[in-house]
Amino acid sequence: MQSSPSCGLCASVKVFHYHQDKYRHYWQCHQCGLVFVDASEHLTAQQEKEIYDSHENDLADLGYRRFLSRVSEPLxxxxxxxSSGLDFGCGPGPLLAKMLKEAGHEVALYDLYYANKPEVLTGQYDFITCTEVIEHIAEPEKVLTQLFSLLKPGAPLVLMTKLVIDRERFRTWHYKNDLTHIAFFSRKTFDYVAQIYDSEVEFIGNDVIVLTKPEVQAAPSEEAL
Structure with missing residues (x-):
């Protein structure tokens, strides 16, 4: 077995071997609970994009719209x-952005492969969506830090990703079988994220997580000094 890697979310080296299947090893961090695949077993960028290109993302698909409504409705x-927002990791068929635009909001698009526009990562947004993306990220700390820096005070970051429940269910979990999925979060992991970024966390259903950036505290008045 390979030596223990470090966690891409909290950088802890206190990780243990969580599971192994015929494709990969999975590790779990003691500190934040992230389950992840070491970089030595990641796909190449070309292999990853070939899998993404094979996905069907039809903007007219009513089933896909219902699926994304689990994000759009609470948002x-x-x-x-x-309001002005960012759909981070929008993919080749940005239906969620279309749904939010239909409701009267402006939505900028960013995706490493399909909308690689770094200029949109310099603004300030009233909301950010990140649906079925975070599980593809090798170093989630870097991405989450970047996304929180783009949020206005009090703004929500809405993520969609399926959550790790326990080790036994992980063994037969279909979600891990997608080889582009390399980071698996649990409620414990998102509680850790909320603590690190001083944000509120809300879990909606089985796979929607809302992290709300804190409001800026007003400076004390002269009378209070």
């Missing part, structure tokens, strides 16, 4: 139109 309940 829209938090927003006042017009």
């Amino acid at each position: 829209l309940a938090r927003l006042e139109a017009p």
Whole structure:
């Protein structure tokens, strides 16, 4: 067995071997609970994109729209139109952005392979969506730090990813069988993320997570000094 890697979320080296299947080894971090695949077993960028290119993302697919409504509905309940947001990891068929635009919001698009526009990663946004993306990220700490830096105070980061429940269920979990999935979060992991970024966390259903950036605290008035 290969030597223990370090965690891409909290950088801890206190990790243990969690599971092995015919394709890969999986490790879990003692500190934050992230389950992950070591970089030595990641696909190449070309292999990864070939898998993404094979996905069907039809903007007219009503089933896909219902799936994404699990993100859009709780997000829209938090927003006042017009708001300006970012769909990070939008993929080749950015249906979620289309749904949010239909509700009166502006949405910038970013995707490493399909909308690689670094200029949109310099703004400030009223919301950010990140659906079925974080599980593809080798170093989630870097991405989460970047996304939180783009949020305005009080703005939500809404993620969609399936959650690790326990080791026994992980063994037969279909979600791990996608070889582009390399980082698996649990409620414990998102509680850790919320603590690190001083944000509130809310779990909606089985796979939607809302992390809300704190409001800026007002400076004390002269009378209070």
